[in-house]
Structures are given as structure tokens and as C-alpha cells.
Amino acid sequence: MYAGKSVKRVDALDKVTGRTRYTDDLCDRSAYIARILHSTIANGRVVSIDTSEAEKVPGVVKILTCFDLKEKHYFPTAGHPWSTDPAHQDVADRLVLTERVRFYGDDIAAVVAEDEVAAAQALRLIHVEYEEYPFVLDVQKAMEDGAPLLHEEYPNNILKHTQIRNGDYEKAIQEPGLIRVEGWYETPVVQHCHIENFICYAEMEGDRIHVVSSTQIPHIVRRIVGQALGIEWGRVRVVKPYIGGGFGNKQDILYEPLCAWLCMQIGGHLVKLDVPREETFVCNRTRHSIRNHIISWVRPDGTYAARKLESFSDQGAYASHGHSICAKGAGAFPQLYPCDNVEVDAYTVFTNKPVAGAMRGYGIPQAMWAVESHTEDVAAAIGADPLEFRRRNLMPVGYKDDFSKNENYSDSFNQCLDKAMKAIDYERKVKEYEHQTGDVRRGIGMAVFWYNTAVWPISLESSSCRMVLNQDGSFQLQIGETEIGQGADTAFAQMAADVVGVPMEKVHVVSCQDTDVTPFGTSAYASRQTYVAGFSIRQTGLLLKERILDYAHLLTRMPVFNLDIEDGNIVRTTDGRKLMTLAELATEALYSLTDSRHITAESTYQIKSNAYSFGCTIAEVEVDIPMCKARLLNVVNCHDAGKLINPALAEAQVHGGMSMGIGFGLTEKLIFDEKTGRPLNNNLLDYKLSTFLDHPRLMAEFVENPEPTSAFGTKSLGEPPACSVAPAIRNAIFHATGVAVNNAPADAHNLFRAFTEAGLIHDER
Amino acid sequence: MNKQYKLVRCTINGKERETMVDVRASLTDMLRNDFRLTSVKKGCEVGECGACNVLINGECFNSCIYLAAWADGKEILTLEGLEGPNGEISDIQQAFIDEAAVQCGFCTPGAIMSAVEILNEGRELSDEEIRIRMSGHLCRCTGYENIFRAVKKTMLKRLAAASGNRQGE
Known part of the structure; x- marks a missing residue:
């Protein structure tokens, strides 16, 4: 058995030797270089573009502007499965180049040149004349009457508003003796910061367009390039090689349509579009900044009578993943701490900021920042212990969600909390840090989360797999789910080896995906890869095994029910005798003069289930009040992600998510000039991504309750580690200082404001 | 021009x-x-x-x-x-594999080269020193934890081997 073992990554050797080829490494050096001209206003219209000076730069091949776009094919960009029902299709509001600009950084023209230098020089010589409109950067100001309107079809800039109404909130709050607790909690715009920037290249092959892209979702890229160019989808071929991280940014169609369009405008010559870091921050996608308003009505015994949530999600200028993110966070609210009377209003609102899309956690980190900060505030307001208050109100064992049919099968929350508390020595520290005074104080705090696994029943959930047997008894494994750094290929190989009954080195995972060859799949998002692929790997593996044993019956005359494959051998189960090797069988099958067969198997499994994944973070901080600085001393995450296929890779995955959560809680925010809408820190120096020095040792713990709906007992782990870290840090700061820092991150700016308001420090300007 | x-x-x-x-x-x-x-x-x-x-x-x-x-x-x-003539890999590369310090792999080559510089000094660095010396590398996948383990373990192994050699002389 390989499932459950910490085998080494199948791609590790290639990655430590530099042999792994990423998009730029594969691109032929004959490629022309494309660079994009971005708008330098936040809202308005391009009146004219003068390219005459730029065209004189030696090496410039062609300059194309928004006015050259003769056929306007509006396309959506979200990496969601397509819906054949128009009511459920993503909003198609993008063009490859646009005259109507809606944020500082919108795409208005592009230069194609023989080299980077010529392209960069030409960009600087293009003169643009704009008609400027007023702009709006604040999500609630954008909803006001008379605010600048981004899209005519969306009054008050509201992309979507959804509601949840459970019980009777208004009646419930009349109950005598209730304590009312209210808070506003806000998260900033942050960015994925995968180390490989987005890059793609395109060339024509006959009448087809061939795109190689650093993407998580090759089959979705194929569909949307087809839509954006107005050509049949079968004329698009998309290849996804190894990618240098994605984290959701590459679960969006970024510049593949523009690159493909540019290629077709110059006769099909190879064009490479390599996005610089500064543009990656602004012109790809970001995480939605969400402002949450929560009111809870609590009984003195520590139970909830009624609760209300209002969410205002800043979409930026275009719809991308849109309301899905805010809706997911809002949907978590009534489930994490169930209460009979709940009102939720979730709004996703356009502003003149960069476009927000998917990012690790998909709305849950923002929701947990609000909900878990608020939980701490409620516990404090009623004088309850925050740990006991959580234990009392958290989703109970046996809880079932009517929509997703998800069920809480085990006592995961308490088990995770217990394990995390032990790892960080919580009981001792929480007492030790009570009643501190002085400038430097320590505190310890916690937060929990739940996360779904996959997206059923919201949209299509299927996985396709192909296994092709080779003469030596090895087989290729092809699957629509993608390796994006998380280790999916390794987990797939482990599962496939177990199902078929071969040593793992006999499974060759085809990592590079090609929509002409790879079975259809909607790929890497929703922390679904191991879960959904598990079904099709098991189903296809059993199919392959059936065909192998069928041929073994021909060769050995033994009945199939007395045969099995073990460690790459055909074995007679009645006495355990090894009858032949799989290699002998496979070679005979291919070259037999009497009954030649190429043994393969391919199947699709449609997944009609989903699963709750659970966990928590406990963080310990030291706060220097006069310096307005919070330092993380210790942090632990504990997860119930079901059975782990590869514990070492699972632990590594948790480290990465925790790191992202630490940045979200303490340092990261993209800031904008109020006067112009211009981003001010769109580089890796001024945007404070956590470094080696900003982390203590990261502790990752697991509780392994097998998920009963799953083919291998697994459930989601990719995104969950990023969900509860930031509010745990916030609650540790609260424990240390008594000050509630409700705007993330808890950096010097926000701590200064919070400590000043609390009277801990005095602004002497 | x-x-x-x-x-x-x-x-x-x-x-x-x-x-x-x-x-x-x-x-x-x-x-x-x-x-x-x-x-x-x-x-x-x-x-x-x-x-x-x-x-x-x-x-x-x-x-x-x-x-x-x-x-x-x-x-x-x-x-x-770093690779030998027959494709042999160095101890630090093996440590990156063994410690699961590799995920997407994009920061890996640069991080290994900084580790090589540190390891070639042949002295024991404190945890804090390792973190400072490696802090020029941004990684979004690993949280640096397993990279740190790989560097530290290789450093200690080399030092143990060097002291073993000295004792043998």
C-alpha cells in the first residue's frame, strides 16, 4: 500500500536539478515579445491612441490598440466549468483590449516586438488621450446613489446580492435578557504572489491556435480562448507544463486570449507574453477585500438567540469569479455556529480597483477573519472562556447541510482543538498571560474554520482518467486534474499503484497537460484534486485490472475470480503462486499473433458528493505596544482532512497555507492612492510577503477521521491551512492587550490606530 | 540607437x-x-x-x-x-527531496544555491543565522519550514562528517 505513506514526490528529482521545464523554459527563442499598455487613469474612456512614435522603434513588429478590435467577443474569465444554462453562466464582461477603462491598469493596447527592449521602448512612446470619469475605491461608497457607475447593467455597482433567512431574526431578538454584540471586520486586498509570474505563448498550427500557459485549468482556458476569439473551441489547443505556483490567480483566464489574438493579428507567428511582477500584482487577480458587519444576540448562558451578517465584497472592476467568493463566505456563517435565527445579506460590488478573483480559501479566510474575531468578542462580552464558548456552539457531530448534503461525521473540531492546544501548551500559556501590564505583552488566541471539498452541487464535478499499459508492465496515468506544485501527481501515482497492484515506479504520471490529449477535466481549484481524482483513479484502475485479468485468464486458463495483481505480478489467489509478471503479460498482449490487444482503460466519474474539512489555528504573539508591532512566537494548525494519502506532503501543504495566513494577518496589503486609484506597492519589496525571518517554526498536526463519501477517505487540504491563521493571530493580540484589531493586517498602521483608539498610546502629532 | x-x-x-x-x-x-x-x-x-x-x-x-x-x-x-558527471546529485539537493522542501519548484534552484554558499563555509550557523542568510528567497508554497530543515540537516551532517574525518586522522 502506498496510500498513507510519505513517499518522495515523483517530480522532486527534476525540480532539484532544474530539469523541470516551465513555460518560459519551453518557449522557442524565435518568439516575438508582447507587452501590454495599461491605463493610467482609474475610470474613463480612451479617446485616442497615437502609436506613430512607437512604431519607429527598430524591432517593433506591430502595435495593436483597443481600436483595432473589430469583432467584440466579450468573454468571462472565471475558471469555473461552463454552464449550458445561460442563467448560470459567468458574467462575460472582458475584451482582450478595451476603450472603456475601469481601473488603473486596464488593458488598452499591446506592442509586439522582436525583443523585450524594443517592446519596452515602444510602450513608453505611445501617447494616449483619455476622457476621465470620477472613480470610486470604497465598496460601500460604490453602492451609494450617484456613485460612479462601472457597468451600466449593474445599478449601484451591485454585481449580486444574496440573502439567507433562517427562522425569525426580528422576533428572536425580542427575547428578554439578551446581550447584543456588534462588530465590523475588514480584510485588505492581497495578491497570490506565486513566484513564477503569469506567462503564456501562442502560435498557429494550421488553422488552429496553440497556447502554452502557466495555468491551473487548461481545459477551461481552451473554452475561453475559443469564446474570446469567436472560434470553434476544437481549434484551440492548450498545453500546461509545470507551473511555478497558482493559488487561484491561475484559476482565471488571464492573458491567454490576448496573446492568442495578437498571434493571429500577425499571421500566426510565435508570440510570448511574459507579465512583469509589477503588472502581476495589478493586472491579474487579487483576493477580494471584504467588509463584514456582524450582530449577535447572546443569552447569558452562552448560547446564540439570533445572528446577522452583512458582507460587502470589493469585486474591483470586472466580474471574474464574482459573487461566488462572498457567497461562499456568507454561506459558512450559519453553519459554523448553528443558530435558529439568522439573517445574511451578501453584496458583491464593483469598484475601480484591480479585479478580484479566486485565491486560496475562496472567501473563507475573509469570512473566518470576521466570524472568528467576532466569536472572541462575544465570548469577552459575556465573560465566557473563548475555548469553552466555541466548544459549546460549534457545529455539532451529526450536523447535516441540506444543500450540499455534507455531514459532520466525527468530533473533529474538539479533536483538532485538543491536539493543537497540546502542541502549543495552550493551557499553561493562557493562564500565564492573563492580566499583563507593561509595554510588551504576550497573548495566545485561536480560530477554527470549516471548508468544503469540491463544488458539488453548485456546478459540474467530474473527473476523467486514462491508463495505458506498456510492454514492461508499467502504465501511463493521465488525468484531468493538474499538478500545480501541491504534489497532486504523487498522490495520484500512490492511489493508482494501490488500485492496480503495481509498484509505484511502474506508474508514469503524465504531468504536462495538453487539451488535445489529456482527458477532460476542469482541474485545480476548490481543494478538490485528491478527492475527485480518487474516484476516477479507482474506477479506471479497476477497469484496467479487469482487462489485464481477462487476458491473464487467456494465458493461464485460470478463472478470473482466482486471479489478482500483486506487486506487478499475476497471482493465483488460491495458493498465492506467482503465475507470470505483468510485464510478460503486457508484452504478450501487444505482440500476440493470435489475440493482440493494447490494454488501456479510460473512464469518467461524475462526483455527486462533497465533504466538510475541519481545522483550527492557535497562535502565540508578543506585542510591543509603543512600537505597534506584533511578533508571532508560535503557531500551530491542526486539520482533519480525512485520511492523508501522503503525510509529508500534507504537512508541507499546511506549512504553505499557514505562511499565507501569517502574511494575511500581519503584513500583507495592496494599497492605492486615494487621489488617482494608482496602486502604490505593487512589487515584492513594498508588498510585505512573509520571509524566512517572519515565521516561527510552523507546526502542522492532523486528526485523520476517514471521510466516508470519499474513494480513498480523503477530503480537502489545499486551501484550508490558510483559513484560520489570521484571526487566531488577531485573537492572540486581543488576549495580550485587550484591544480588538478588526482591520487586517495587524501591521504597524492598523495597530497604531487601534492602540490609539483604545488609549494605550497617545498620538502626539 | x-x-x-x-x-x-x-x-x-x-x-x-x-x-x-x-x-x-x-x-x-x-x-x-x-x-x-x-x-x-x-x-x-x-x-x-x-x-x-x-x-x-x-x-x-x-x-x-x-x-x-x-x-x-x-x-x-x-x-x-551541482550534478556529477553521471547525474549524481549533491547532499543538499537530496535533502530538499527528503525533507519535502520542494513544491512548485520555482524558487528551489535559487534557494539551493544560497544553501550551497552557506554550507561551503563549513561552520555551524545558528537557526537565526540560517534564517537571515536564506531570507533573500521568497517562497509562497513551503512557508520556508522544510527548506530550513533541509539546510540545517545538511549542515549538521557535513559538520559531523568533517569532525569524523578529523578524528580519524
């Missing part, structure tokens, strides 16, 4: 090389484009992320902000240069 070129003669991964470079080209450009040493990655091209790190005369540099022209007469080591 007429381009200006300069002849660069240097040693790359133990072999003597020469090439004409545009005087504005970075060492990253030269290594990737002229010699196809694609382990040298581009993550920011302004010296912020460390993905392009290589050793120049034994010292680790961001090759993206080091002019190719400056490489004249220098000895350059990239990740490709």
Missing part, C-alpha cells in the same frame, strides 16, 4: 565559455538565453525574490541585477553545476 556588445569570457559550471553580450543584458539573460541554463528563474527581475540566484566566485548573487558584462573572468556556478 546602436547596440553595444562586449565579449564575456568566464567559467560556467566548470567549463570555460565565451559569448558576446548586449552590455545592458543581465547575467540571468545570458545564462538562460545563451547557455540555456534554465534553472536560473525569473520571478521579479529586480532582485527581490531570489529565484535567479547563482554563485559568482563562490558568493551568492541575484543574477537578474548583475550585468552579464561583469561576469567576464568570473567563475559561475548554477544549479546545473
